[in-house]
Amino acid sequence: MGAFLALLALFLPSAAPAKATRQPARTPVTILVSIDGFRSDYLNRGASPTLSALAKAGVTGPMHPSYPSLTFPNHWTLVTGRRPDRNGIVGNTMEDPRRPGEVFTMASEDPFWWDEAEPIWVSAEKQGIRTATMFWPGSNVTWGGHKANRYHSPFEGGVRPADWQQFSGYVSDEQRVNAVFDWLRRPAAIRPKLITLYFDEVDAAGHEYGPDDPRTTQAVHDVDIAIGKLRAGLAALGQPVNLVIVADHGMAPISADRSIPMDQLADPADYRLLETGPYASLFAVPGHEAALEAALSRPHDHVRCMKKSELPPALHYGANPRVPPYQCLADLGWTIRKTAAEKPRAGGAHGYDPRYTEMTALFIANGPAFRPGVKVGAFDNVDVYPLIARLAGVKANPGDGTIATFSRALKH
Secondary structure, eight states: OHHHHHHHHHHSOOOOOOOOOOOOOOOOEEEEEEETTOBGGGGGSSOOHHHHHHHHHSEEOOEEOOSSOOHHHHHHHHHHSSOHHHHSOOOSSBOOTTSTTOOBOTTOOOHHHHTTSOOHHHHHHHTTOOEEEESOTTTTSOBTOEEOOOSSOSEESSBOOSEEOOOOTTSOHHHHHHHHHHHHTSOGGGOOSEEEEEEOHHHHHHHHHOTTSHHHHHHHHHHHHHHHHHHHHHHHHTOOEEEEEEOSOOOEEEOTTSEEEGGGTSOGGGEEEEEOBSEEEEEEOTTOHHHHHHHHHSOBTTEEEEEGGGSOGGGOOSOSTTSOSEEEEEOTTOEEESOTTSOOOOEEEOOSOTTSGGGOBOEEEESTTBOTTEEOOOEEGGGHHHHHHHHHTOOOOOOSOOGGGGTTTBOO
16 A cells, blocks of 8 residues: 555656745835814924924924814815815805805715816716725815705716715714725735825814814824724735825814904995805995995904905915905904804804915925925925825816926925
8 A cells, every 4th residue: 555655656746835925016106195274383392292203304494374274175175286266165164146045064965066166086987097985075075066856866967986974973083094905905906096084173162162272283193093003004015105294274263252243344225145154254235335344444453355346465365266255354363243142152263364374284294205394385286286186197177386396305
């Protein structure tokens, strides 16, 4: 029997040693991260070691938001490269003369409101570059689509990211980061090359408690932990990444004793109010234009009121038909409320002139495309769009920004 087995072994192929399967090297992906309301100097509080390390080893600099320094206008600016006056999202609340009676809010998904400027994920998808958005204002919109008036699908047509998530504040930071990992574990053919990621707790804390409150600093620390988990998970996947971390605006402290009732600036019978806060936007009641303009043109403490055509040119704002005809701009830290009877609020606010230091937003870029330790001078957030397009290999649409801001920071 032993001789038979020995003879049989001569005719059987010998087992070759197992070879380890070598995974192909991954190409860098681009991840655009928004930390809503992260004022640039929050980085100096010692509460964000991960972000501080990324800034030190990468690229950073003070970034001015666009006017108005609000969430939706600036998130749309960051991904279209056009200022709010040219991208169509001129406020968190707005009207359009083509659709009388309708009001845009931060829950509006109708492509009509968003179609004045093409976001980068739509350009990328059209060019065959797969994208994914873990929250971003407007990323759930069928861009270029139209109303379908169907119960289950009120809009049809248009383009969305290949993968996207409907915003919910109940989705934790860890769940948001894990979703990015899930996308990047996919086979190369369906793995996104451009991703957005959004965190909102710093803005929420800043509004409720004010920018100088320890609870806002704790929110900074909490989101820094999430960024640390993102970095660690990407390293474990062997996934190189060009990270661009931004904020949409800063935050200023406000108080109950620094509020301006609109009904003390002009007679409510002469106007219809659309927005209040760091600025107010309003319409004249038909036939009351002269009375309203006379009231608004008088000097008022801590606020300047004017026609939209008279706004300072540096704001690049007022030409879009969606901007109401009259604007009142409060001084930093002051807020406009509807009436003297309305209870004033304290905490924090944004929406002020972007040239105020308190409105300056976070900017950090880090990854294989960037030179380490570069500090760029102050720049406007319209410059982020051409940077993201360069990193992701997207042919950019004409916009208001320039890639030249980052000429020293890019390796090539």
